[in-house]
Amino acid sequence: MSRPTVRAVHLVSRPDGAPTADDFAFVDETAPALADGQALVENVYQSVDPYMREEMDEGGWDLHAPLEGRTLGRVVESRSGALPTGTLVHHRKAWRTHSVVTAEEATPLPDFAGVPLRAHLSVLGGTGLSAWVGLTRIARLQPGETLFVSAAAGGVGTAAGQLARLLGAGRIIGSTGSAAKAAHLTDRLGFDAAFDYHDGPIVERLREAAPDGLHVYLDNVGGDHLEAAIGALRDRGRIAWCGAVAQYNHLQSPPAAPRNLYDVVGKSLRLEGFLVRDHLDARPELYDFLVPHLRSGAVVPDETVVEGFDHVVDAFLGMLRGANTGKMIVQLADVRDV
Amino acid sequence: MSRPTVRAVHLVSRPDGAPTADDFAFVDETAPALADGQALVENVYQSVDPYMREEMDEGGWDLHAPLEGRTLGRVVESRSGALPTGTLVHHRKAWRTHSVVTAEEATPLPDFAGVPLRAHLSVLGGTGLSAWVGLTRIARLQPGETLFVSAAAGGVGTAAGQLARLLGAGRIIGSTGSAAKAAHLTDRLGFDAAFDYHDGPIVERLREAAPDGLHVYLDNVGGDHLEAAIGALRDRGRIAWCGAVAQYNHLQSPPAAPRNLYDVVGKSLRLEGFLVRDHLDARPELYDFLVPHLRSGAVVPDETVVEGFDHVVDAFLGMLRGANTGKMIVQLADVRDV
Numbered sequence: 001m002s003r004p005t006v007r008a009v010h011l012v013s014r015p016d017g018a019p020t021a022d023d024f025a026f027v028d029e030t031a032p033a034l035a036d037g038q039a040l041v042e043n044v045y046q047s048v049d050p051y052m053r054e055e056m057d058e059g060g061w062d063l064h065a066p067l068e069g070r071t072l073g074r075v076v077e078s079r080s081g082a083l084p085t086g087t088l089v090h091h092r093k094a095w096r097t098h099s100v101v102t103a104e105e106a107t108p109l110p111d112f113a114g115v116p117l118r119a120h121l122s123v124l125g126g127t128g129l130s131a132w133v134g135l136t137r138i139a140r141l142q143p144g145e146t147l148f149v150s151a152a153a154g155g156v157g158t159a160a161g162q163l164a165r166l167l168g169a170g171r172i173i174g175s176t177g178s179a180a181k182a183a184h185l186t187d188r189l190g191f192d193a194a195f196d197y198h199d200g201p202i203v204e205r206l207r208e209a210a211p212d213g214l215h216v217y218l219d220n221v222g223g224d225h226l227e228a229a230i231g232a233l234r235d236r237g238r239i240a241w242c243g244a245v246a247q248y249n250h251l252q253s254p255p256a257a258p259r260n261l262y263d264v265v266g267k268s269l270r271l272e273g274f275l276v277r278d279h280l281d282a283r284p285e286l287y288d289f290l291v292p293h294l295r296s297g298a299v300v301p302d303e304t305v306v307e308g309f310d311h312v313v314d315a316f317l318g319m320l321r322g323a324n325t326g327k328m329i330v331q332l333a334d335v336r337d338v
Numbered sequence: 339m340s341r342p343t344v345r346a347v348h349l350v351s352r353p354d355g356a357p358t359a360d361d362f363a364f365v366d367e368t369a370p371a372l373a374d375g376q377a378l379v380e381n382v383y384q385s386v387d388p389y390m391r392e393e394m395d396e397g398g399w400d401l402h403a404p405l406e407g408r409t410l411g412r413v414v415e416s417r418s419g420a421l422p423t424g425t426l427v428h429h430r431k432a433w434r435t436h437s438v439v440t441a442e443e444a445t446p447l448p449d450f451a452g453v454p455l456r457a458h459l460s461v462l463g464g465t466g467l468s469a470w471v472g473l474t475r476i477a478r479l480q481p482g483e484t485l486f487v488s489a490a491a492g493g494v495g496t497a498a499g500q501l502a503r504l505l506g507a508g509r510i511i512g513s514t515g516s517a518a519k520a521a522h523l524t525d526r527l528g529f530d531a532a533f534d535y536h537d538g539p540i541v542e543r544l545r546e547a548a549p550d551g552l553h554v555y556l557d558n559v560g561g562d563h564l565e566a567a568i569g570a571l572r573d574r575g576r577i578a579w580c581g582a583v584a585q586y587n588h589l590q591s592p593p594a595a596p597r598n599l600y601d602v603v604g605k606s607l608r609l610e611g612f613l614v615r616d617h618l619d620a621r622p623e624l625y626d627f628l629v630p631h632l633r634s635g636a637v638v639p640d641e642t643v644v645e646g647f648d649h650v651v652d653a654f655l656g657m658l659r660g661a662n663t664g665k666m667i668v669q670l671a672d673v674r675d676v
Contacts, residue, residue, distance in 0.1 A: 222600060236616075241603050257595035262560060265579050265611035272610075273603035278574075 003031040004040075007309055008096035011061050018320070019056055024313045031098055039083040041073035041091065041099045041106065046330045047121045048316040049155070069094030072109070072120055073333075083108070090120060097309050097332055110287065114295040117335060122301040122327035123162070123290060126276055127155030130242050131163050132286045133279040134218050138240035138272050143168030145215035148206065148232070150174075150197075150225040153181040155327035156242055158189055158302035160218050165190050166293060173209045175202065175225060177322050184325050189302060202228035218242060227258035233269055241273040302326025341369045342378075345647055346434035349399050356658070357394055362651045369436055377421040379411035379429065379437045379444065384668045385459045386654040387493070407432030410447070410458055411671075421446070428458060435647050435670055448625065452633040455673060460639040460665035461500070461628060464614055465493035468580050469501050470624045471617040472556050476578035476610050481506030483553035486544065486570070488512075488535075488563040491519040493665035494580055496527055496640035498556050503528050504631060511547045513540065513563060515660050522663050527640060540566035556580060565596035571607055579611040640664025 005028055012025045031040060047070040055061045061068070071094040075087040082103035083089065089106040093099035109120055122128060134156075135141045147164050149157045152174025164172050174185045174194040185194035193209035206214070206228055217229035219241045229239065264271060293299040304324035306315040309332045319328040343366055350363045369378060385408040393399045399406070409432040413425040420441035421427065427444040431437035447458055460466060472494075473479045485502050489495045490512025502510050512523045512532040523532035531547035544552070544566055555567035557579045567577065602609060631637040642662035644653035647670045657666040 257597060257599040259595060261595040261599070263611075264609060265613070268611050268613055268616060270608065270610040271602060272608040273601075273606050275603070275606055278606060 003033070004098060005029070006031050006096055006098045008066055009312060010064050011056060011067060012063060014058060014063070015056055019053065019317065021313050021317065023056065026310075032100060034077060034079045034100065037080050037102050038078075038100050039075045039080045039087075039102075039106070040077040041071075041089060041093075041101055042076045043071050043073040043094070043097055043099060043332045044335060045072040045118045045121055046094045046312060046332060047071070047125065048312070048319050048328050048330060049126070050320070052316065053320060066093065067095040068092045070121055070126055071099065072117060073099065088117070095312060112287075112291050112294070115291060116294075116301065118303060118305070118329050118331075119294060119301050121329050122155060122303050123159045123294070123299065124287065125327075127327050128159040128163070128290070128301075129279070129283060129286055130156045130276040131160035131218070132289075133274060133276060133282050134240035134242050135160060135163055135167060135216070136285070137279060137282060138274050139216040139218065139238040141167055141169060141216050144170040146171040146173070146210050146212065147216045147218065148173045148175070148210065148214045148229055149218045149220075150229075151220035152176050152185055152191065152194060153325045154220065154322075155324075156220060157218075158185075158326040161185065161189050161191050162299050162302070163290070166289070166299070171210065173206070173214075175205070181322075181325055197225070203231055206232040213237075216240070227260055230258050230260050230263050230269065233263075233267060235267050237267065237269050239269065239271045241271060242276075303329050305329050305331050307331045341371070342436060343367070344369050344434055344436045346404055347650060348402050349394060349405060350401060352396060352401070353394055357391065357655065359651050359655065361394065364648075370438060372415060372417045372438065375418050375440050376416075376438050377413045377418045377425075377440075377444070378415040379409075379427060379431075379439055380414045381409050381411040381432070381435055381437060381670045382673060383410040383456045383459055384432045384650060384670060385409070385463065386650070386657050386666050386668060387464070388658070390654060391658060404431065405433035406430045408459055408464055409437065410455060411437065426455070433650060450625075450629050450632070453629060454632075454639065456641060456643070456667050456669075457632060457639050459667050460493060460641050461497045461632070461637065462625065463665075465665050466497040466501070466628070466639075467617070467621060467624055468494045468614040469498035469556070470627075471612060471614060471620050472578035472580050473498060473501055473505060473554070474623070475617060475620060476612050477554040477556065477576040479505055479507060479554050482508040484509040484511070484548050484550065485554045485556065486511045486513070486548065486552045486567055487556045487558075488567075489558035490514050490523055490529065490532060491663045492558065492660075493662075494556075494558060496523075496664040499523065499527050499529050500637050500640070501628070504627070504637070509548065511544070511552075513543070519660075519663055535563070541569055544570040551575075554578070565598055568596050568598050568601050568607065571601075571605060573605050575605065575607050577607065577609040579609060580614075641667050643667050643669050645669045 008027050009024050013023045015023050075083050075085050078085050080103050088109045091101050091106040147169045149160045151157045153176040171192045174191045175197045179196050182194040182196050185191040195205040213234040214232045217239045303326045312330045315330045346365050347362050351361045353361050413421050413423050416423050418441050426447045429439050429444040485507045487495045487498045491514040509530045512529045513535045517534050520532040520534050523529040533543040551572040552570045555577045641664045650668045653668045
């Protein structure tokens with residue numbers, strides 16, 4: 001039988017600042033014959049995420065070579081007993097239409113009937129898990145508490161708002177980059193208040209949105225948001241600082257450290273950073289908590305889906321510019337075939 | 339019977355920067371007759387502490403009025419059934435030779451035979467409790483771990499070094515303000531390494547003292563120490579930031595925030611501030627843990643004792659300049675009488 005053509009994206013140059021489409025190239029090749037233990041996966045959905053920007057710098061992705069990222073696909077040919085044809089899997093060999101994987105490289109997806117497949121890249125995936133870990137393990141959000149989320153219209157932020165509501169948060173406040181996104185947060189995602197951070201000092205917007213102060217801040221951005229949140233937190237408040245560090249590493253200098261950091265002592269605050277890769281064991285907790293709400297329709301994942309492999313680079317660049325609300329996902333193949 | 343003369347110190351002016359002896363005045367008056375429920379305490383030991391500097395600013399201590407501070411004394415006259423004559427008590431009506439207290443204002447001391455009385459102001463008092471809470475509740479120091487303590491020759495720092503050794507710390511490193519104090523830490527208090535922070539960049543001293551990095555940093559100072567510690571901490575390291583905030587509030591501007599604060603995310607660090615007044619319930623734990631070691635002589639509290647009430651202001655000013663090693667205590671009366 002003739003081998004399928006694999007279309008892939010390679011990185012061909014390292015950007016200085018904001019990346020452009022010219023930093024990438026599309027490459028076609030024929031799928032290799034499978035060795036024993038390998039399976040060929042037709043990729044259906046791929047995630048594009050902020051951390052990928054860091055991978056474009058020296059020390060990250062190789063030039064002129066396959067890239068990586070969270071991907072969902074279906075086994076279409078197999079020489080692996082653990083990955084029979086038809087199995088739906090999660091793997092990291094992304095930026096290509098088909099991937100060759102071994103059983104060590106691909107995880108069969110749990111069968112959650114009634115849950116959209118791509119939820120495994122959004123609220124059940126890395127961004128949802130980041131929100132879950134930040135709220136439950138790091139900040140230990142309690143019922144009735146007031147939560148502030150920065151980058152609230154992004155993948156982690158929208159999941160955090162939805163999860164916090166289910167966890168019984170008393171008041172949920174989001175910061176985002178446009179009035180339209182702020183309206184999306186309050187009108188569609190159940191945030192109690194949201195503001196465009198371009199619209200005057202964050203410290204004033206927080207005073208309006210949370211006159212009694214914050215209990216928890218889920219930070220994705222640092223800088224002036226962190227400073228304003230430290231000012232607005234109540235005694236014994238907690239800051240869960242999520243691993244969006246990739247946003248900083250390609251900058252000349254990171255955002256200024258908060259001038260009021262010493263309030264951490266006076267208000268007995270806790271500031272804790274985390275990387276979701278250290279908390280993958282929390283995934284079963286997230287599944288148990290969230291899947292019933294996904295099945296019932298009480299939670300609808302907030303996603304921006306870009307269709308077609310030819311648009312994967314555009315989707316990535318758009319995500320960096322904040323063109324998405326919720327999780328940015330690229331659909332590579334027809335999902336009805338799955 | 340004639341009433342005893344009470345000698346007291348009042349604050350008579352608010353300092354701009356470093357306080358001087360002229361900011362205080364000694365005042366003599368006759369002890370008032372006791373009302374029902376009151377007891378007269380002859381004070382034996384008084385603590386002088388960094389937080390008192392903050393009390394000298396607007397909003398703190400009143401001018402021309404009695405001051406406060408942690409004090410140990412003995413009831414010499416009583417109209418309170420709860421405080422019979424001879425009772426040893428802890429109270430906060432300090433900066434005077436005698437104090438009139440009620441049962442609500444004075445706590446009888448536990449009877450720890452074989453433990454020096456003044457330990458209730460050092461390792462069993464507020465400084466010891468700060469060290470205990472910082473190490474056990476906030477940083478959760480584990481056996482074998484490497485600890486760094488700033489202001490290590492002070493009251494909290496020396497207690498922290500001794501407690502950490504008993505808690506099984508693998509390596510204990512201290513920063514202090516002179517070579518003599520550094521030698522005191524290693525020669526007398528069991529620190530594994532100590533350095534004078536004037537002696538070159540702290541980040542380099544830490545690299546020499548802890549080539550494998552730090553697990554825990556007990557912070558008393560912030561600023562460049564905090565920045566160096568963030569750099570030296572291992573993944574998942576913890577910073578317990580102790581309430582020495584009083585040191586900053588009278589400065590024009592607090593120490594610069596650490597430029598590497600974003601490593602809190604990349605290294606999954608936890609930075610947590612605390613005030614010992616929120617953790618007074620930990621005192622029984624500290625007693626249970628430490629009293630046997632004090633009785634056996636395994637721990638000898640590190641204290642600088644200044645004798646005579648007339649020297650209480652000198653002792654306070656000396657403590658602010660770092661003239662003490664360990665807890666600075668003023669002895670007001672002959673302890674053999676107790």
